[in-house]
Amino acid sequence: MKNGAPLLAAIAALGSAAAAALHANPAIVGGLATIALLAIAVYAGALALALNAPSDLSEPREPCGPSGAPEPVVTRGGLFGRMWVAALGAFALAGVVPLVSLGRRPRRHGTAWTKGARLVTPEGRLLRPGDVAIGGIETVFPEGHVGSPLSATLLLRLQEGVVSLPPERAGWVQHGNVAYSKICTHAGCPVAIYRHASYQLYCPCHQSVFDVIFGARPVAGPATRPLPQLGLDLDDAGYLIARGDFADPVGPDEWWRTT
Ligand code: FES
Structure with missing residues (x-):
């Protein structure tokens, strides 16, 4: 769940932003944003539990290249951190898109009325x-x-x-x-x-x-x-x-x- 939550949050937030940009039903925009928010909350909770765990989450990998040179260490904490940033970024985007449409003036649309119409x-x-x-x-x-x-x-x-x-x-x-x-x-x-x-x-x-x-x-x-x-x-x-x-x-x- 900890792995999937930020991914779900990012997907839901991007979906909310796209729905807002396409002027979809507000219930869809809000629903997707809510899912993203809940996923972020779940992830934050899981992260808090992990920080209180007695063991280190980092898992250094053994060098395996033919030269024997040390390879960059990949840690689960670093991976989760990038996913966390991506999820928050997508969520911020979902908040900005509706604000942009708020500032847009509604376009005038022609009716059948014309100058001189009786x-x-x-x-x-x-x-x-x-x-x-x-x-x-x-x-x-x-x-x-x-x-x-x-x-x-x-x-x-x-x-x-x-x-x-x-x-x-x-x-x-x-x-x-x-x-x-x-x-x-x-x-x-x-x-x-x-x-x-x-x-x-x-x-x-x-x-x-x-x-x-x-x-x-x-x-x-x-x-x-x-x-x-x-x-x-x-x-x-x-x-x-x-x-x-x-x-x-x-x-x-x-x-x-x-x-
Ligand atoms: S349509 Fe809601 S007040 Fe007229």
């Missing part, structure tokens, strides 16, 4: 700014892409002037109409409940709450990122259109982290 209801009806009542909410898609999962968007109509957005998003609201991705940034559930009295959107899966006044920023629950906003404009016929794709990737960050 907003339509699931039935395909075009929308003008006054079509949704103040306090109302409507699920919309880009024209020609009804049902496109990543493009599902919530169109809300608030009183004019209540939305507070960064200066670079001035003009993204049209007569009180504001649009955000319908896909929760926590785990990807559809956000579907709106309370106009508090200007808050609720995700039913794990109770994340988003403040639509301030760019759908999360104010409660496990979500840490706002719902991406879709900039709105009007075409010549007065219909609501998109200024382009969402400002940020839709859904959980994990969907867009790539190697």
Whole structure:
């Protein structure tokens, strides 16, 4: 067991690092890291027992070369020491790989929204700014892409002037109409409940709450990122259109982290 433990630790730690690099299920990454940690603990325990043993672990080998010259002495302690260093090195690598992916910005991913795409209801009806009542909410898609999962968007109509957005998003609201991705940034559930009295959107899966006044920023629950906003404009016929794709990737960050 003492021989196999550092080898097992190294293999499990390397497996954990590879799984993290490939963005495998976190349970696999954590499970392999746990195995590596346990193997290191077993090895450390065995080593401690050996150090307390009365006999020396070193086993000098007799010279056997044709010249009779002394050969380097190989000891079990030295061999175990190198395996110990390899196991700890692999374990350190397993810890570094997830940290690298933490620093990686999620890549923006295209939905079906493009500049000038007209907003339509699931039935395909075009929308003008006054079509949704103040306090109302409507699920919309880009024209020609009804049902496109990543493009599902919530169109809300608030009183004019209540939305507070960064200066670079001035003009993204049209007569009180504001649009955000319908896909929760926590785990990807559809956000579907709106309370106009508090200007808050609720995700039913794990109770994340988003403040639509301030760019759908999360104010409660496990979500840490706002719902991406879709900039709105009007075409010549007065219909609501998109200024382009969402400002940020839709859904959980994990969907867009790539190697
Ligand atoms: S998926 Fe929305 S809170 Fe978890």
